[in-house]
Amino acid sequence: MKMPERSVVERRIVFLLLVLAVALPIIFPLGLKTQSTPLTEQVYDLVNSLPAGVPVIISFDYDPSTITELQPMAEAVIEHAWKKGHKIIATAMWPQGPQVAEMAFKDVQARMEKQNPSVKKHIYGEDFINLGYKPGGLVTIQGMGRSMEAIFPTDTSGLKYAEIPMLKPVRTLKDIRYVISLSAGDPGLRDWIMTANGKFNVPVAGGTTAVSAPGFLPYVNDQKQLHGLMGGLKAAAEYELLLGYEGTASLGMNPQSVAHILILAFILFGNIRAWKKRKADKLAQEARHG
Amino acid sequence: MADIMTTVGIWLAAFFTLSIFSFLYKDNPFYKFAEQVFVGLSAAYWLVYTIYNILIPNLFDKLFTDFAGNWVLLIPMLLGIMMLLRMFTKLQWLSRYPLALMVGTSAAMSMLLSFKSDFVEQMAATMINPFKFASAVDVVGSIMVIAGTLCGVFFFYFSKKQEGFYKVPSKIGIWFLMVSFGASFGYTVMARISLLIGRLDFLLRDWLHIIK
């Protein structure tokens, strides 16, 4: 049997170590605690500052590929909004958005009932509604600014906009008290910032994958283009901490932390190896010319 | 029956998960099969949602229930059909009209909106008084924001060759960009690891029941 090349063996060892670094802390949690940061606290404060009964939009602009990072954020924000009595309107700029929204609503209701069996059962059409997926990004959001009913003539079940009780006070996007976009890319949070906040002055906050988070920080400024930003699994864990429960994101921080240390170790070993190779090459060159 | 199907579903999910992971060892028939199934499911999903979430409520429902009030929607429907003709070589030229309409509309809209939010508002956000802060850390940080933004924008100015003194702000801009790329790399590692955590959690909890 032909032995695989050294680089292939090394790569497989790296993969195996990564699996162990992630799997072992999942099986044996280290009990690590997380601290909240100002960016997540800003989102929390925005939701917390508004009274019961206000209509809000949570836009599910992601697909299952980023569900690990964004679904815990969605569930935390939904739970917070429900506890505050806000009326949640779910929209989606990505086609898988409506389905992940349904999953989030179901899971949050189930968790709230498990924590407190006498908790209020949130009613579809009165406490939350799923208006479904619309393409077009900022063009569609601009349309929402003129008429919500024109963009969403029905909800996902076929109920006419005018027949939905909680949507009666919502004629345009300007009637919405805040928009939280959970976004994995384009279209997503940037479109909400540019249109909902830029054109219609609706407060916008966001949750993004960690990859995109650094690029959105310029919008967190005195102009309040963005009222805080949740970036990645850690931010989801922070929001869970602020709400006082330990969900999937908080548990995920155990393997996350160990894996980060492993990646840093890989970078260190890689650099040591490269430095040794450079030194050996230099000596060999000197020997040849010496 | 529903319970059995739930268990079958978990095993199906585990099969697909392990098929994709098998690519890490080497390309193989399981991975190829799973990849094409993903492509097929993804395409069909998008098609079904497009029909039920857009074409029916925003077009066909309106035309069938109130044609007199919505006859003008026949125009985008016709433009949409012209878009579909892109599949036929001889009729491809017809698809240029709906494309031009979409491109013109979105170009103008994104120009206006991004100029306001990404240029004017960002410039306003940079015009801060760094000495209004009580903490020295915030003062230094605010000065860095002003200097870093100006030098970064200077770096991207390619209309004139940057030589002599003009290299200095460009160099500083590069340093700020390197710090930003380092931060982005750190966050990217965080994002990628998170994705793996989700899958391993499913395999260990829902499939193998190693974790309760």
Add this chain to the structure above:
Amino acid sequence: MKRNLPLIVAFVSGVVILIAGFIPRDPFPRIESTLIDWFMIISSFAILLGQASLLRMNVIRVAEKAPNWQYYLAGIISFGLMLAFGLLWGMEKTPGLLGQGQGIVSQLGVKPFDYLFENAFIPLSSTMFSLLAFYIASAAYRAFIIRNFESNLLMLTAVIVMLGRTSFAPMLTGWIPDSLGWLRLPELTNFIMQYPNTAAQRAILISAALGIVGASLRIILGIERSYLGGGK
């Protein structure tokens, strides 16, 4: 003519949107609303076009028995199944051609479309992207080598951010006194993200915005024509 008329369409639609942005008086807002409604409908047909093209390509590969044609057949079958389930019984609250499918829901627990979504689509989609974790680990070992001052800066920032965004961070630097509190990893990470990172990203945003304005004007004025494709 076949290229000039579409350019005029792009020009007119672009100019109407630009004017509507500054003059909120009739008829511009109404024309803008109409264009927005039409945009969504035409986008849907563009999505249809994409799916139809994909299906056609796969069918051709299977018909011509191209290499790996069996896998493309699997793709076509999965496409057909998902489409049929979606059209016949709908998904979640949305009814299909055969209604809400109570019978089949009692057997499966959920609608067939949702069953495939939860047990096939989600695992496939998530796992496909989770492979990136392995690639970044492999790249960290082989490719992230410090060579000069700029790469040093990049790597140092990456190390601080990667450590600062873990739950170990408070433990590693908790011993630092309050007077130098900004050197603690979580605070240092927040500082890097809030100030130098924001500065650089802002510079990129401003420069990109100017680029978008330039590119959009070129499209509206007909200087940029690549979206029309080749041919006469």
